[in-house]
Each structure stands twice: as C-alpha cells, then as structure tokens.
Amino acid sequence: MTGKTLYDKIWDAHLVHEAEDGTSLLYIDRHLVHEVTSPQAFEGLRMTGRKVRAPEKTIAVPDHNVPTTQGRENPEEMPEESRIQVAALDKNARDFGIHYYPVTDIRQGIVHIVGPEQGWTLPGMTVVCGDSHTATHGAFGALAHGIGTSEVEHVLATQTLIQKKSKNMKVEITGKLAPGVTAKDITLSVIGHTGTAGGTGYVIEYCGEAIRDLSMEGRMTVCNMAIEGGARAGLIAPDEKTFAYVQGRPHAPKGAQWEAALAWWKTLYSDDDAHWDKVVTIRGEDIAPVVTWGTSPEDVLPITAAVPAPDDFKGGKVDAAKRSLDYMGLTPGMALKDIEIDTVFIGSCTNGRIEDLRAAAEILKGKKIAVKRAMVVPGSGLVRAQAEEEGLADIFREAGFEWRLAGCSMCLAMNPDQLQPGERCAATSNRNFEGRQGRGGRTHLMSPAMAAAAAVTGRLTDVRELM
C-alpha cells in the first residue's frame, strides 16, 4: 500500500460515510460565517424549525459590507442592502447562540484573519465558510473548503458536508527567495505558471524550503490564493512554527488537551511514498517581485517586464488579453514600471495581517505618497491595535495613508470603499476581475511592499529600488 498525503490523512479522519460513487459525508470541525452568504441559510433553518447543530463550533463575524470609517456602528453609515445583511447576522448570531464578533468588538475583522487569530483554526481540522478564500486556513494544515449558501445551511443543521474527494497536487517551491520577494510573489507566480484552471479538481499541498521558511502570515497568503489557481483547497503541513503560532490563542487547546492535540498534529504530513496526481516545482530563486497587468490573477509578470501583446498568447487567451488590455487601458510594449496609478489599497484576507503592515511601513518610513488616495485596512481590530502599538499607524498616517477600521473594504466593492470608473489601483488583495474594486476600476495585484513602493512613486515600482 502506498502512503498517504496530508489531504488523504485529514480526509480519512473526518469521513463519516462514503457512497459507492465516491460521494462522501465529512465531519466539519469549524464553521465560519459572514453576512453575505448566510442570511438564506439561517432563514432555511427557521422555516423548518431546526437549530444549529454545533453552535460552539460556529463563528460569525461581519466583514464584507461593513464601512471601515469611524462611527460605522451607526447603521445610517451603511447602504440599505449592507445594513440589512449585517442586521440579519446580528440577529441570527443571537437567535442561534453562535460565537459572534460584532463591529464594536476589537476582535472583529475579516473572517479568514479572525479564525486563526482566535485559535479557532487548528491543524488537522476541517474548516468551512461560505467564502472562496476559506483556503487561507489551509496554512495550518487544516482542510479548508469554501462552500455555497445551501451548503452553509447543511453544515449549520448537521455539522457535516457532502463532498467528493479531489485529486492530490504538490506545488514545491525549492530553495531561497531573493530579497524583495514575498509570499504574495510566490502565490501569484504559481498561478502565473499553472493558470487559473491549473488546480481544477485538485487540493494543492505547498511544500519545499521556501514555503517552510515562510512565517504563518506568509503561509496564509500563499494558501489564500489556492482558489484563484482553481484548486478546491490549499494546504501546508504544520510544523514547529504552526504550533508556536497556535499555542496560547484563546480557543486553542490547553494542558493535557494541548499535548494530545500536538501528538496528532505531528502525524500530519505527506508520507514519502504518497501518490501525487500532479506535481509542479518552481525554484524560489527564479521568483521575482511580480504584478498583474490584466483582469485575471494569472496575468502575472515580473515588475521588470513590459505589457504583453495579445499575439504573445495562444487560443482563447488572445481575445481575453485583448479585452483585458482594453479594460485596463494599457498599450502592449510599455514598461510595467511606467504605469501610473492613483490609488493604493493595502489590506484584505490575502495581505491584511501584521507582517504585511510591517513590510509596507518599512518602505514608507519617512516618505510621502505620490498618489491621489492610499489606504491601509488592517485585517482585524487586533491587527490594527498591534500596528498602532508598534508605531506603524503613525508611519502610514505621516506618509499620507488613511488608517482604517477592519473589514474587506476595497478588496471588493460591497461597501463604501470603491474605485471610481477608470481609476487605477495598486492592491494587495487577490482578485483583479473587471469591476472588482468598483465599476470601471482597474486593479493591479502585488505584495504589500510593492504596493507601498507604488504609493511612494505614483507608478508601479520595483520595490528593490527602494530597499
């Protein structure tokens, strides 16, 4: 018998039932809930007189719709639709007795940042949320699936999820990263390499020296974008760094339970003789600081490159590139470094953690922005507080950045933070789709350090020139 992958191990440990056609029922350890994808699910429970099966394993936080300006607890600050969704979450959390972090709670933030921060996300768990970026939690060696609203209802009612097993894919990043290259450059480069469909049908395990060397924050950035590469989930085997990050968090196990948990977590790695359905290997040394030029996360190039021409591509990508370039207002052949921007957004579940803010502040120290508008939106109230304590908030403010309250903010245009048509933004988020940051808005994805560099020069910039 061949060995098992990490994915196989977690899957097997949670398998409740498997039908002959492979349709399986998985036990779910954590259910994270936000305001956008949960209202109908709770309504479904109400209509059929059901309760939440495991309220102690269900955690809710409003993040997508909430404004990020002071005074936001006043419902008048929110557009009608947002107000309704946040009020519904408030009521559902109370009525069904689940854990809840309202906007007035310092622990409120983007659900994928709050889960790990509070110790809800632990190695070896199954974690679900009605949100595609649930993949983030895979950084802990947890099997984390994004699910749809009908599945949210199913998990609320039964604490189980119906799934079919995915195939195993290994993405290995060997060696060391060069200075100025970060976890964001790894994850964007992987998608640039495999394409947005490269992971379709797979769960990816990221491994290799460059992944091992990343902090937990960096690993979360990598796994966060597994979904943009088409994968069902992304995983990284837990190690000493993982255990150190988890230990002592409010909902992490303690005492004898900690010891027992640790013993099982130490078995969570892919066996040497495990079977991989697909393997991708990238040399860490070959990864450059990158930016996206188009309207798909796979439109990735090193910052030293030029805007491509449609003819550089094949098949359907030729027309897609034409359309992208048109939407983005770019001319083939121009240097990426000559692209002027007017907005900078630092935040999101991809790059809204303390390490991201440190990296950006490091570049901004003592400098001023050269763009129309720049904002930092910490991923949680606790990240915000820590950044204030470390003096990072002062660096951002003195540079000319707006220092906001936690939420998804300008990652997507579901709240008041939006681009105007034609505005061009250097963003640390994960999606550059048409209209993602506001109708007609243009998004270039990059790392926090690269976004800070762009803020200082007013154009896409190679961060290594400012280091």
Ligand SMILES: CC(C)[C@H](C(=O)O)[C@@H](O)C(=O)O
């Ligand atoms: C609103 C939500 C369903 C959505 C997702 O699933 O990812 C959002 O978080 C996003 O990033 O586009």
Ligand code: SF4
């Ligand atoms: S920060 Fe962006 S990507 Fe993350 S959950 Fe919010 S909207 Fe989705």
